[in-house]
Amino acid sequence: MRIDVVTIFPGYLAPLREALLGRAIDAGLISVAVHDLRTWTHDVHQAVDDAPYGGGPGMVMRPQVWGEALDAVVGDVPSGEAPPRLIVPTPAGRPFTQAMAHEYAAESRLVFACGRYEGIDQRVIDDAATWMPVDEVSIGDYVLVGGEVAVLAIVEAVARLLPGVLGNPASAEQDSFSDGLLEGPAYTRPETWRGRAVPDVLRSGNHGAIARWRRDRALERTAARRPDLLAALPPTALDRADRAL
Numbered sequence: 001m002r003i004d005v006v007t008i009f010p011g012y013l014a015p016l017r018e019a020l021l022g023r024a025i026d027a028g029l030i031s032v033a034v035h036d037l038r039t040w041t042h043d044v045h046q047a048v049d050d051a052p053y054g055g056g057p058g059m060v061m062r063p064q065v066w067g068e069a070l071d072a073v074v075g076d077v078p079s080g081e082a083p084p085r086l087i088v089p090t091p092a093g094r095p096f097t098q099a100m101a102h103e104y105a106a107e108s109r110l111v112f113a114c115g116r117y118e119g120i121d122q123r124v125i126d127d128a129a130t131w132m133p134v135d136e137v138s139i140g141d142y143v144l145v146g147g148e149v150a151v152l153a154i155v156e157a158v159a160r161l162l163p164g165v166l167g168n169p170a171s172a173e174q175d176s177f178s179d180g181l182l183e184g185p186a187y188t189r190p191e192t193w194r195g196r197a198v199p200d201v202l203r204s205g206n207h208g209a210i211a212r213w214r215r216d217r218a219l220e221r222t223a224a225r226r227p228d229l230l231a232a233l234p235p236t237a238l239d240r241a242d243r244a245l
């Protein structure tokens with residue numbers, strides 16, 4: 001997978017080259033190119049934003065700069081080849097989910113546009129949508145200063161799903177949300193720590209009982225913390241034992 005990120009703070013994306021993602025890049029599973037948006041400014045101040053029409057606080061990122069940047073970064077898409085998907089993190093976006101991470105993992109190329117200030121002039125999105133799929137995506141209902149943190153989160157969630165990136169592919173299959181539920185509590189050695197013992201069932205060796213206990217804890221946790229996920233489960237997702245909980 002090829003990933004391009006356009007930002008006014010390229011250094012913010014340095015963590016992409018660390019640890020698991022860094023190894024995936026070194027292995028050639030992913031290529032990541034970070035582009036400084038100011039490359040496509042032509043004034044001495046390298047201005048990337050301007051006052052909003054209609055007044056109001058903050059600044060809006062200029063369409064000319066973004067238009068030239070995306071033209072250059074996306075480049076000419078060879079005929080017959082699918083254009084990349086443009087992902088624009090924004091608090092006004094569609095909530096990012098594990099299902100979307102799987103969708104994005106199937107793409108051969110993703111381009112991320114990191115907006116700051118009060119966002120990017122809407123015409124940039126509208127223009128881009130005439131020649132590539134554009135997703136405006138939110139990573140949560142809170143306000144960040146820019147899209148860079150969201151890009152780090154989305155890229156990590158997507159990249160770990162790519163074949164060969166995770167050491168143990170089973171990890172991705174047993175993710176939280178993979179069965180629509182939150183994962184339950186996890187434990188490791190020592191057996192007792194500060195007077196707290198690991199639940200006996202997890203040391204019993206009874207794999208059926210362990211699976212049941214883990215499912216029950218996942219259902220309890222999901223009901224307590226994310227009842228919306230429970231309500232969204234298809235009726236067939238809960239078996240009789242689940243309902244007895």
Ligand SMILES: Nc1ccccc1-c1cnco1
Pocket residue numbers: 089090091115116117137138139140141142143144145146147148150
């Ligand atoms: N708050 C923001 C400001 C700028 C770019 C993205 C965001 C964002 C994305 N998901 C939540 O917030």
